[in-house]
Amino acid sequence: MTIEAAIAHLQGIAGDLTGMREAPAAPPESANQFPFAICYERTGETELSTTSSVDDTATIFLEIHVARQLLPAAITTAMTFRDPFLEAVYADLTLGGSVSICTGVRRTFLAMIYAGVETIGYRFEIDVILPVSYGS
DSSP states (O other): OOHHHHHHHHHHHHHTSTTOOBOOSSOOSSOOSSSEEEEEEEEEEEOOOSSSEEEEEEEEEEEEEEEOSSHHHHHHHHHTTHHHHHHHHHTOTTTTTTSSEEEEEEEEEEEEEETTEEEEEEEEEEEEEEEEEOOO
């Protein structure tokens, strides 16, 4: 169970969404195709304990970017990804066994800029728990 595996799994979910053109393994320098998804760890916290087994909580961002050329069409396109993405996450709360549990998903629909290109879409904030062991 690793954060990298969770990110890869979420990118796989995004890449399988109908209409998604690209969901690369790592965020690219520039966008080649729209709509596309990128995923990365945003924040995390590891609790300290006298035992060697602790929980690591993390928030992973998954962004779906749609080119903002014609705003009404871009909004319509972006909104088609919301429910299928959420349904896929809710159907697999361990994200393919990459985390102990996904504890929540927040979302924001917003204007974004990626590599100088104006986009519109969703930023999903996925909260996960991963077990970690330190020491002996």
